[in-house]
Amino acid sequence: MDEAAGVQTSTDMPIPGTMKAWVLGDPGQLRIIEKPVPMPRRAEVLVRIDAVAICATDLEIIEHGTPALIQGGPPFNKDFTPGHEYMGTVAALGPGVDEYKIGERVTVEIHAGCGQCKRCRQGMYTSCHNYGLNYGNVDKGHRANGFTTDGGFAEYAVNNINTLSRVPNDMSDEEATLVVTAGTSMYGLTELGGLVAGESVVVTGPGPIGLLAVAVAKALGASPVILSGTRDARLAIGTKLGADRVVNVRNEDLVAVVKEMTGHGADYVVECAGTDTAINEATKMVNRGGKICLAAFPHEPVLTDIGALVKNNIYIYGIRGEGKSATHRAMALMAAKRFDATHIHTHTFPLADLPMALHYARNRIDDAIKVVVKTRGVVTQTKKEVA
């Protein structure tokens, strides 16, 4: 790291000039290079990355580019480092930063909005109007690490202080990487949906966001919480995270089960599967005046019964990321041990083995759910869930 006016460092954590970082070449091609360690600016810190979880969106970016946007275009062959679900240790402070100390463990959320557009002013910084306008002479201050700016498959990254949550001493590095996933579920349920205790929730699709949506809903007092999916092993993890009822849609009629358990249908459906069937079932099992949160990305337009939504006064909304500081609130629940997110962590690899880690995540080898990569002192570990 070059010396810069006002940047504070500590002799306890000397910062090298360069670091190891994976960068994206052509689609699907990652290589590890030496890159300059970035420098924190005003309201930013340098984070030494200790652990980073792989997300399905990373796999999408590495193969197809979207939704990453680097210098206004696709992220290929720009020495861009993907990875966005990371945690680490504060290693240097930008000018004027006194909110954090060097040596503190932190976990991060992805988006730091521009702070000046209409949506940022409303606290909806994951919907920033200046998304990706952060380069050259159009730098609006927007940052989404691993999407529009360098991310976490590296030894260091720069983060806005607004994106940081402190990690308690008794929380492992691996667990801390899961806070942003829980924060996304939280954003769908509380900040946008207004969930209060005693309301019923159905979660469709037991991926990481769906599984932690079960955990967050339960921790917030939702009742009952019903999880649907097609794989019994995943549904069993949902039970451990607090689901009152799991439904394998290969064997049971989900809509019938929900109607039977709730009477008129669920107050909330959190749709995490992204399939036509799941979206159509959501419209049938949400009760009158209920809400459907769309948290998955269908790849094609979906045909659904809009008339039923109108007649039944249904609210339907998409969520983008982990907005409105929901990550901070998810950390509060996890720090208080209201649920054990580590049920979804299955494998750990060293940073040097990132391609193998991505292979496990992509192909769900050995029932992989969340695969975590660590930057130091780790040997490959696999952890099988015992259902």
Ligand SMILES: [Zn+2]
């Ligand atoms: Zn993610």
Ligand SMILES: [Zn+2]
């Ligand atoms: Zn903005």
